[in-house]
Amino acid sequence: MTDWFTEKQTEHVGVTMAIEETLHSEKTAFQQLDMVKTRQFGNMLLLDGMVMTTEKDEFVYHEMVTHVPLFTHPHPKHVLVVGGGDGGAIREVLKHPSVEKATLVEIDGKVIEYAKKYLPTIAGSLSDNRVEVKVDDGFAHIAHAKEAYDVIMVDSTEPVGPAVKLFERGFYEGIARALKPDGLFVAQTDNPWFQPELLAKVYTDIQEIFPITRVYTANIPTYPSGLWTFTIGSKQYDPTKVASTRFHTLETKYYTPALHMAAFALPKFVQDLLK
Known part of the structure; x- marks a missing residue:
């Protein structure tokens, strides 16, 4: 059976x-x-x-949510991951030698506990000495942080349950305050097939707060529709204008410097959503 x-x-x-x-x-x-x-x-x-997340295709999401912003920022030292209790984003963050400290704030400690037990290839880096793990409310953590981070990654679930407030304008305003003067952040922003209104709203909110706002995509087979979006809000650095000299070799399965640039080439219907 x-x-x-x-x-x-x-x-x-x-x-x-x-x-x-x-x-x-x-x-x-x-x-x-x-x-x-x-x-x-x-x-x-x-x-x-x-x-x-799954053992087979997790690398796509975790590589794209981390390496795009971390190669965009020229010297990312202090990185915050909101959510992401499975540890995959932290694993990828630590591949960047400039990172001195990576903070994970996950509201549900049980996610961390069982990811360590059943997803060790994803969660294995949570014990690294550069990582601080906090079981706490990411919204509250952001609200109390002031110019503390170079890069922030919002690795949340879809906007249901405790993640609803992570898709609100007030949260993005808090992120802007929590970032250093040249900081940037990225959030997973669902898919344009089934959640077009969500993507359009989030893009508009972020665009009104950050001078540089960009959307990029990745193919993740176990996520709704397979076409997934990420939205970057940046105070200074444009992810579509990263100098080729800034890229360095990483062990990846999906992300490449060429794909970094190509991911910002959006289908016409997605471009229309963002107008």
Whole structure:
């Protein structure tokens, strides 16, 4: 017998995967957490019935949410990851030798606990001596930080449950205050097929706060529609104008300097959304 899990992506669309085994299931203080073993994608983390990450395709998201902003900033030393309790973004951040400290603020400590247990290839860098892990509210952490970070990454779930306020204009205003005078940030901003209004609103909010705002995409097969967007807000540095000399060799599976530039070439319908 094979069990099947379906993520209902809209009222009319779902993606179904074969499940070999449920490794852990728990209602935490914040959300329903399930860790399952799938036949196609290996171990998979689900939060409130939504796919967060899998062993097979996680590298796409984690490389693109980190390396694009970190190569855009010429000297990123202090980096904050809001959310991202699976540890994948932290793992990629630490590949940059200029980073002196990486702070992870995850509201649900259970995500960190079970990622370490069942996703060790993703969470293995959380014990690095350059990393500070805080189980705390990322919104509150941002509100109390002043010019503390060079780069901030918002590695959140979709805008449901505790992540709703991470998609609000007030949060982006707080990020601007938490960044240094030449700082920048990136947020995952869902997909343009099923969440076009969300992408357009977030882009508008960020554009009204930051002088440089750019959207880029990546292909992530286990995320709704497979076409995923990220939005950068920058005080000074343009991610589409990074000098070729700034790139250095990293061990990656998806990200390349050429792809860094190409990712900002948006389909026409996405360009139209952002007008």
